[in-house]
Amino acid sequence: DTGVSQDPRHKITKRGQNVTFRCDPISEHNRLYWYRQTLGQGPEFLTYFQNEAQLEKSRLLSDRFSAERPKGSFSTLEIQRTEQGDSAMYLCASSLGGQSGNGYTFGSGTRLTVV
Amino acid sequence: DQQVKQNSPSLSVQEGRISILNCDYTNSMFDYFLWYKKYPAEGPTFLISISSIKDKNEDGRFTVFLNKSAKHLSLHIVPSQPGDSAVYFCAGLYNFNKFYFGSGTKLNVKP
Numbered sequence: 001d002t003g004v005s006q007d008p009r010h011k012i013t014k015r016g017q018n019v020t021f022r023c024d025p026i027s028e029h030n031r032l033y034w035y036r037q038t039l040g041q042g043p044e045f046l047t048y049f050q051n052e053a054q055l056e057k058s059r060l061l062s063d064r065f066s067a068e069r070p071k072g073s074f075s076t077l078e079i080q081r082t083e084q085g086d087s088a089m090y091l092c093a094s095s096l097g098g099q100s101g102n103g104y105t106f107g108s109g110t111r112l113t114v115v
Numbered sequence: 116d117q118q119v120k121q122n123s124p125s126l127s128v129q130e131g132r133i134s135i136l137n138c139d140y141t142n143s144m145f146d147y148f149l150w151y152k153k154y155p156a157e158g159p160t161f162l163i164s165i166s167s168i169k170d171k172n173e174d175g176r177f178t179v180f181l182n183k184s185a186k187h188l189s190l191h192i193v194p195s196q197p198g199d200s201a202v203y204f205c206a207g208l209y210n211f212n213k214f215y216f217g218s219g220t221k222l223n224v225k226p
Contacts, residue, residue, distance in 0.1 A: 004158070009156075031212070033212075035214070040124075040219075042119070042204050042206070042218050043204075043214070043216045045213050045215070048212055055212075056212070056213070091158055093158075098210075100147055102164065104214075105161075106151075106159045107158050108156065108158045109157075109158050
């Protein structure tokens, strides 16, 4: 098991372009989470899935953002018509159900730069 | 809404001494509190946690204290080592499915 994998590690895009990120969770984990971390801040919750069902979305997730987990395994996060304010580190995490302590594993993130 | 706050952006400590990182929160409904350590270009790595019904949890050199009346928790690292230098995030876990993170404290342990 290689942990939570995120691809790509870095993405530079021009404003107005669409981007898509992928997250592969730990294989037996049924929950998958997306967070966004901007410079100088801690990660902020965006959304989470239990299997293929998206159970909660933050108001931070505007209409330009969409996340999917079609088969309950990997997930994609798409940002349409990117803006400079979307520049951030996008983190994915997974867990087996709702865990109490060390049951959540984070990936290394995708750093998005919108120019 | 900043439900978890870390008011010290940085801390510098001499190797072998104690490091104390502080965190304040506003939401009394957190189930757990966790400390994560983060190196540049990596995701947060779990360090230690404490249930909201406990007041202390210890794991080796790391101890977390929870003061519910003050809505305050702290992480003690004794003795501090240069390898502990990283950014430390405090987080509250709500409903076992959502983290609220503080803004982080950058710890520098000087040899």
